[in-house]
Amino acid sequence: MKLPNLSAPALAPSCDTPEMRIAIAAAAAGAAVIVDYFERGAEMRWKDDDATYNLVSDADIQSEQAIAQVIQSAAPGHAILGEEEQSGSTAAEHLWVVDPLDGTNNFAHRIPHFAISVAYYHRGVAKCGVVVNPVRSDWYLAVSGGGAFHNGQRMQVSPDTRLDQSMIGCGFYYDRGTMMESTLAAIHEFFKQNIHGIRRFGAAALDLCQVADGLYGVFFEYQLAAWDFAAGRLILEEAGGTMTTGRGDELPLATSSVLASNGELHSAALSIVGKFHPV
Incomplete structure (x- = not known):
């Protein structure tokens, strides 16, 4: 190589x-x-x-x-x-x-x-x-x-205003119990909105950059550590995007669920990600 x-x-x-x-x-x-x-x-x-x-x-x-x-x-x-x-x-x-x-x-x-x-x-x-x-x-x-x-x-986030115009990114934490089931349930609900597809590439820092670069309209994961998103969050926000917890709260610099979007799709995505958010 x-x-x-x-x-x-x-x-x-x-x-x-x-x-x-x-x-x-x-x-x-x-x-x-x-x-x-x-x-x-x-x-x-x-x-x-x-x-x-x-x-x-x-x-x-x-x-x-x-x-x-x-x-x-x-x-x-x-x-x-x-x-x-x-x-x-x-x-x-x-x-x-x-x-x-x-x-x-x-x-x-x-x-x-x-x-x-x-x-x-x-x-x-x-x-x-x-x-x-x-x-x-x-x-x-x-x-x-x-x-x-x-x-x-x-970089600039995508201009999509509807989920059915968008590609969605997601991540899975290492837990293969309740958290994975919640993620799969959310993915199923996203597909009901006629999204273009789901992508799971396995590197959250890059996923956030792909939202910032307009490739995804939304990315979510139910557990990330601060180092997973500390840089990606700023990159996304400087590209015009929005990032909160999976419940819509201000994102702490600590382990948290994450919902990132182009801003326009945040409310629609939150209604799904928040609905299946694990306790």
Whole structure:
């Protein structure tokens, strides 16, 4: 496999901030680790006893270490919250929220659809976000108030105003009991609205970017961690989209259900996602 170009495209002036440059450098460092492991293979193992299908590898851990090293060098004293080892507080004034490998199961099965996600929050407010699929050299960037960009091109959510005009994305948490049944029930209800189809690609950070890029009108999942959506949320909102919990509440920077849309479809989607929301 040819090594991809891990350099982000030239920044639009509205996105050229010191924090964005750190975020890109950090994401590129993590991406280099992931691509190396993807080429030569990584030994997968269960993450814990409770989530049988939740895999992890040295690639995840070393990617997070590489990301943290860049951030700590460029912004000493800033907190880092990550999926594997970094446990910074969401109450920190300066907080970096990172997912070193979103879509680990895809990675394990050599499906080239996974991402590194890096977001910077100041006093609880997202200021910049980066999501990159390193084997596709797909870079999604956003700065608060500066717009969202995919490989240098400005992103905009779809103009769809009805569910029957739209493609819907979804995700499944590792739970294969009540939460999966709720997701399947919601999918069944969406199909009753004559949607164009359902897609489940297995990397929430990229799913949110695909809503931002106008590919889906809606994406939902009944459980995501903060690092899954910290960057994608800002990218979506800067592209004109809307994101709440699956019940329509303000989305916390914590594990939550997620409903993302182009805004126009949010109410219609919420009536379905909220109806089947697990307790």
